[in-house]
Amino acid sequence: MSRTPIDGTVLVVNAGSSSLKYQVLDPVTEEVIADGLAERIGESASRIKHWYRGHDVEVEETLADHEAAIARVLALFAADGVDVADSGLAAVGHRVVHGGRSFFEPTLIDDVVRSEIERICPLAPLHNPANLVGIDAVSALLPDVPAVAVFDTAFFHDLPDAAATYALDAAVAEEYAVRRYGFHGTSHEYVSRRAAEFLGRDYADVDQIVLHLGNGASMSAVAGGRPVDTTMGMTPLEGLVMGTRTGDIDAGIVFQLARVGGMSVDEIDTLVNKRSGLKGLCGENDFRAILERVEAGDAAARLAYDVYLHRLRRYIGAYLIELGGADAIVFTAGVGENAAAVRADSLAGLEKFGIEIDAERNAVRSSESRVISTESSEVTVLVVPTNEELAIARQAVAVAGSTSQAG
Ligand code: AMP
Numbered sequence: 078m079s080r081t082p083i084d085g086t087v088l089v090v091n092a093g094s095s096s097l098k099y100q101v102l103d104p105v106t107e108e109v110i111a112d113g114l115a116e117r118i119g120e121s122a123s124r125i126k127h128w129y130r131g132h133d134v135e136v137e138e139t140l141a142d143h144e145a146a147i148a149r150v151l152a153l154f155a156a157d158g159v160d161v162a163d164s165g166l167a168a169v170g171h172r173v174v175h176g177g178r179s180f181f182e183p184t185l186i187d188d189v190v191r192s193e194i195e196r197i198c199p200l201a202p203l204h205n206p207a208n209l210v211g212i213d214a215v216s217a218l219l220p221d222v223p224a225v226a227v228f229d230t231a232f233f234h235d236l237p238d239a240a241a242t243y244a245l246d247a248a249v250a251e252e253y254a255v256r257r258y259g260f261h262g263t264s265h266e267y268v269s270r271r272a273a274e275f276l277g278r279d280y281a282d283v284d285q286i287v288l289h290l291g292n293g294a295s296m297s298a299v300a301g302g303r304p305v306d307t308t309m310g311m312t313p314l315e316g317l318v319m320g321t322r323t324g325d326i327d328a329g330i331v332f333q334l335a336r337v338g339g340m341s342v343d344e345i346d347t348l349v350n351k352r353s354g355l356k357g358l359c360g361e362n363d364f365r366a367i368l369e370r371v372e373a374g375d376a377a378a379r380l381a382y383d384v385y386l387h388r389l390r391r392y393i394g395a396y397l398i399e400l401g402g403a404d405a406i407v408f409t410a411g412v413g414e415n416a417a418a419v420r421a422d423s424l425a426g427l428e429k430f431g432i433e434i435d436a437e438r439n440a441v442r443s444s445e446s447r448v449i450s451t452e453s454s455e456v457t458v459l460v461v462p463t464n465e466e467l468a469i470a471r472q473a474v475a476v477a478g479s480t481s482q483a484g
Contacts, residue, residue, distance in 0.1 A: 080165070081159065081164040081165055082110065082130070082159055082164070083101055083110055083111075083159060083161065083164045083165065083166055084164060084165035084166075085103065085105075085165060085167050086101050086102060086103050086104070086110055086166060086167060086470075087101070087102060087103075087104055087166070087167055087168050087169070087170050087469075087470035087473050087474050088100075088101050088161070088166055088168075088169045088170070088215075088219075088222070089101075089102065089169075089170045089171075089172070089466045089469045089470050089473070090169060090170070090171050090172070090211050090215055091171075091172040091211075092143060092171070092172075092207050092208050092210055092211025092212075092214075093204075093207050094203075094206075094207040095116065095117055095118045095119055095120065096114065096115060096116045096117075096118060097114070097115040097118065097143055097146050097147070097150075097211060098113070098114050099111075099112070099113050099114075099115075099150065100112045100113075100466045100470075101166075102466060102467060102470050103470075104167075104467070104470040104471045104473075104474045107464075107467055109466075110129070110130060111127070111128060111129040111130070111154070112127075112128045113125060113126055113127040113128060113150060113153075114126050115140060115146040115149070115150065117140075118140050118142065118143055118145075118146050119140070119141065119142060120139075121139050122137060122139070123137070123138060123139055123140035123146070124136065124137050125140075125146065125149060125150060125153070127150065127153045129153070129154065129157050129159075130157075134153055134156075136149065136153070142210075142214070143210045143211055143213075143214040144213075144214040144217055144218065146214070147214045147215055147218050148218060151218060161219065162218070162219050162221070162222075166219070166222050167222075167223075167473075167474050167477055167478070168222065168223045168224070168225055168470075168473040168474050168476070168477035168478075169215050169216075169219060169222050169223070169224045169225070169473065170183075170225050170227055170469040170470055170472065170473030170474075171186070171208060171211060171212050171215070171224060171225065171226050171227065171469075172208065172227060172229065172263070172465070172469055173194060173205065173208045173212075173226045173227065173228050173229070174201050174204035174205055174208060174228075174229045174230070174260065174313070175197055175200050175201035175204060175205050175228070175229070175230055175258065176197070176226075176228030176229075176230045176231055176234070176258075177197035177200050177230075177254060177258075178254060179193050179197060180193070180194075180226065180228045180230075180231065181228065181230070181231045181234035181235075182231065182476075183225050183226065183227045183228075183231070183472040183473060183475070183476045184225065184226050184228075184476070185223060185224070185225055185476055185477065186212060186216070186224040186225065186226050190226065191209070191212065191213075194208070194209055194212070194226065195209060197254075200254060200258075200311070200312075201312065203312075203346075203350065204313075208226075212224060212226070223473075223476075223477035225472065225473035225476045225477055227263060227468075227469045227472050227473060228262070229260045229261060229262050229263060230258040230259060230260060230262055231262050231263075232259070232262030232263065232265055232266040232304055233257075233258060233259030233260075233262050233265075233297075233304050233307050234258075235303070235304075236257065236259060236304060236305065236306065236307070237305055237306075240257065240305060240306045240307075241256050241257045241258075242256060242257070243255055243256065243257065243310075243311070255311055256311065257307070257309075257310040257311060257315075258309075258310070258311060259295075259297070259304070259307035259309050259310070260293075260295060260307075260309040260313045261289045261293065261295045261309065261313075262304075263465045263468045263469060263472075264289050264409065264410065264463045264465050264468070265287050265289060265295070265297045265299070265304065265307070266468070267463060267464060267465065267467070267468040268287050268289070268407055268409045268461045268463050269283075269285055269287050269297075269299045269302070269407065270302075271446060271461045272285060272287075272405055272407045272446070272459055272461050273285075273302075273405075275446045275459065275461065276404075276405065276457060276459075278404075280301075280302040281301045281302045282301060283299075283301065283302075283404050283405055284298075284299070284300050284301060284400045284401075284402070284403050284404050284405075285298075285299050285400075285403055285404060285405040285406065285407055286298055286299075286393060286396045286397070286400070286403050286405075286406045286407070287299060287407045287409065288389070288393075288406070288407065288408050288409065288413050288423070289409050289410045289413065289463065290317075290389075290408065290409070290410050290411070290412035290413035290416075290419065291320075291410030291411040291412060291413070292319065292320035292321070292362060292411065293313060293319050293320070293322070294308075294316070294317040294318070294319045294320075294324075294410070294412070295307060295308045295309045295313070295316055295317060296308045296316065296317060296389070296392050296393075296396065297396075298396040298399050298400050298403075300400055305399060305400070306395075306396060306399055308324075308392055314349060314350060316388075316392070317385075317388050317389060317392065318354050318355065318384055318385045318388045318389075319354045319355070320354050320355055320356060320362030320363075320364075321350065321351050321352065321353060321354045321355070321356045321357070321362050322349065322350050322351075322353060322354045323349045323353040323354060323357070324354065324388055325388070326349065331345055331349075334348070355367060355381045355385060358377065358380060358381035358384060359375070359377040359378045359380070359381040360377070361378070361381075364411070364412045364416055364419075367381060367382060368382075368416065368418060385419075386419070386422050386423060389419075389423045390423055393406070393423060393424070393427075397430060402430075402431070402456075403456050404456065404457065405456065405457045405458070405459060406424065406432065406456055406457075406458045406459070407458075407459045407460075407461050408420050408449075408458075408459070408460045408461075409460070409461050409462060409463040410463055413460065414444075414460055414462050414463075415442075417439050417440050420434065420439055420449065420458075420460070421434055421436070421439055424458065430456070431454065431455030431456050432450070432454060432455075432456045432458065433450055433451045433453060433454035434449055434450055434451070434454075434458060435449060435450060435451040435452075435454075438450075438451075443460075444462055445462070446459060446460065446461045446462065447459065447460050
């Protein structure tokens with residue numbers, strides 16, 4: 078077969094309950110060949126935004142389910158002369174949010190693995206069922222392409238017991254697999270490795286704090302390449318204030334809302350995951366808009382920003398102590414890569430701890446990795462753009478490649 082435009086590339090899929098994000102990229106050259114998002118799947122006005130080699134297509138029509146969405150995406154490729162099923166695609170990499178206690182390596186999906194991902198769905202009822210729907214839909218349409226699950230919890234599977242254990246009745250915790258798993262692991266690993274590379278140092282020699290600040294947000298402490306703590310816990314709800322999630326709250330609030338407010342568990346789940354965080358405090362979770370409102374003197378946006386910063390700084394302090402001092406502090410994701418004010422404010426006044434931001438460097442806008450601390454800062458502060466799709470593609474192709482050689 079002659080080489081096709083997607084020969085040797087990887088289709089990366091991130092399926093949500095009513096959405097499906099995808100990218101086709103070359104894991105070696107890092108070239109992105111196609112990128113898209115199907116939204117409102119299962120509703121009457123579904124939409125696909127599809128980008129292929131420099132041109133955009135937008136489709137609005139009813140997509141009954143994920144399989145229909147993927148079939149439509151494959152038809153968009155076909156319109157450009159690409160038969161995805163027969164084009165030498167090396168692998169499909171699926172982002173799977175929760176690996177439970179079973180999975181901590183990228184794993185080739187077969188019937189047994191699929192059943193195990195299904196078995197751990199109760200640990201991540203908001204995420205894993207949707208990931209599985211994505212897996213089933215793609216494998217129905219691309220049955221001959223190896224499918225690999227890459228787990229968001231994997232990087233943190235070996236957290237020290239003291240960091241991973243909740244002080245809950247031990248038998249109850251054991252029965253229900255209650256422990257801190259951590260999430261955004263693909264990003265934390267990718268960014269921390271890139272940071273070490275960028276500094277020209279061995280991964281194993283760098284103690285770093287990674288701040289993944291996007292709509293979802295988490296922080297990790299990575300000691301010599303080994304994560305020793307992270308802010309997300311059994312679910313992605315714990316830790317930092319996020320776009321729509323509370324982050325840490327007193328669990329007693331849940332009892333109060335149920336007993337006094339008469340709210341159901343599902344209502345509280347929606348409240349703390351979808352209607353809280355920055356959005357709950359000021360009605361907005363787009364950080365750009367919040368920063369503009371703060372500038373304009375809006376009190377609700379100011380409080381939201383202050384609560385967000387207070388939580389960030391609390392964890393920066395905690396992780397500096399846990400690591401016994403850091404070599405690097407690394408910002409990534411939408412807010413971390415773009416919001417200079419958040420970077421400056423989260424590390425302001427920490428000169429006594431050897432942390433000094435350079436205002437001019439911090440103000441530079443760039444999509445490249447860069448240092449934003451002063452020459453004399455003992456701790457190097459960096460911005461390192463994350464690329465979860467690339468990380469998933471590389472892991473997927475490594476697993477698919479080694480399996481096909483073995484077989
Ligand atoms: P992510 O989840 O990584 O895509 O990040 C999304 C968040 O990044 C949203 O809250 C955006 O408002 C925020 N963001 C993106 N660009 C900027 C920017 N230039 N300044 C501030 N926040 C931004």
